[in-house]
Amino acid sequence: MIEAHGLVKRYGSTVAVNDLSFSIRPGMVTGFLGPNGAGKTTTMRMILGLDAPAQGSVTVGGRSYRDLPAPMREVGALLDAKALQGGRRARDHLLCLARSNGIPRRRVDEVLRIVGLEGVARRRAKGFSLGMGQRLGIASALLGDPAVLIFDEPVNGLDPDGIHWVRTLMRALAAEGRTVLVSSHLMSEMALTADHLLVIGKGRLIADTSMDEFVRSSSQQSVHVRSPGAAELAVLCREAGATVRAGSTSRAAAAPVAGPDPGTAPDVIEITGMDSAGVGNLAAAHGIALSELIPVRASLEEAFMELTRESVEYQAAGAPR
């Protein structure tokens, strides 16, 4: 259980995290999602006591991280797989961490076996690939057999096999009743791993929702219609309770009807809240000719981008908004 109340973190004049409150429950994988620079890592650093919040507080199991009597036994964390000294053998790296929390030596060999690094235990970490480094980082998080696990972008640099392995591991850890917090900037990755979603953008909480709910609300179907009588059909659909937006040939640039979006075509509309059969019947009943009638399903990735569109920190010049 991780609980944050009104967390604020500033770096100079930049507000990295702004009034963030959440509670992360055990027994499930919570995906911490947001674009680059949204404040995910900063938030995790505050949970782990590396950064002090300017305001607010965060506790793990009811206690501030610095007050935990045996931190590694309660929280396992992987922030940065490169946060180790390359001159040290993998096994010694884990051993010095184990010793600091009174964890017996045999557990070191155990976690090396779990992450599949027992064969390179005596190799110095600087010769490790990014994927092996990631596995070593995960091994250190598992050392204390903790009830809470925090992983920052754990699949970075992993091959498909490694990604699958991490995904399965997260699910297994959550299934054992542990609290698992995993950050990512990839919705597609979270869709396969997380039960619950915490979405942040520009340091603010945008959504705190179960994965199922997010999928349900975002995979809402819409209907793309091209018709010479689009304006008339729009009025009829609104009367029938549906939502109508001006459409365009490229579906991504959906804007309100009134918007002066140059990309909108006057004869194209997007209708939500009514299926394609409903729209077709309505058009037929009023003698409106349809030249296109296409049911459209938004992907999770698009739903996520739509959600965080306003809060993307670094945006390519001329990117469609």
Next chain:
Amino acid sequence: MTDAMIARTGPDHRAAFRASTFGDVLWSEWVKLRSVRSTFWALTVTVVLGIALGAVISAATADAYARFSVGAKLSWDPTGVSQSGVAIAQVAIAVLGVLFISSEYSSGMIRTSLIAVPKRGRVLAAKSLVFAGVTFVVGEVVCFLAFFVGQALISGHAPHAALGDPGVVRAVAGGGLYLTALAVLSVAAGAVLRHPAAAIAAMMAVLFVLPLIAQALPDSWRHPVTEFWPTQAGGQLTNVYHSAHTLQPWPGFGVMCVFVAIVYAIAWTLLDRRDA
């Protein structure tokens, strides 16, 4: 692979674990120190240079003793001469001490360390204590060996010292104590400055550059500087002959220890307050 048991005990039986102690952190820092190659090399350099340089200087000055002026013969300090290697050995200790903590910053390991031990004062204390302990053992071995080798080379050419002579045991053992205080200073300096290059440069300035600049000053400035400059003052512990404008051995070492304590306190405060 994921079929392997992740839990050692299973989540429901996890309740009983003991709190992490300062002893655990000490042990952890010991593993860190012994598991990188730079430790072995730096300590080898300390031992070899400390003994070899002491031997060379002892042999050379003893050989020249016959041609010394009366004044030089009066201030002849065979113990201090045999400890000359400490001046070079201290470089290896200073560099190793600085790197012991600053390389954690340059590699990012410090974040992993502070997540494992969030009570940061413990990390600094354990690092300082482990490195001071290792330095003390190595330092005493170097100083006593250098003394015996040096006296053997001096005898026959010039008056030599024996451990039973007044002040000699204090001077020889003092070499190890001086290196030990320097070890703590180096770790603290590394923690304050965090960048290895900056911290090593600062230590070299304290050890060599500033005392050298003082030599160029007029006597009225030079004498108080050489008297109270921490490493100069602490170094008095390794001499038997007491030269003018220097502190007595123990007060001199006291001045050094106060300086080390001040730097350590700054390191502790910064480590505790700064974001890692």
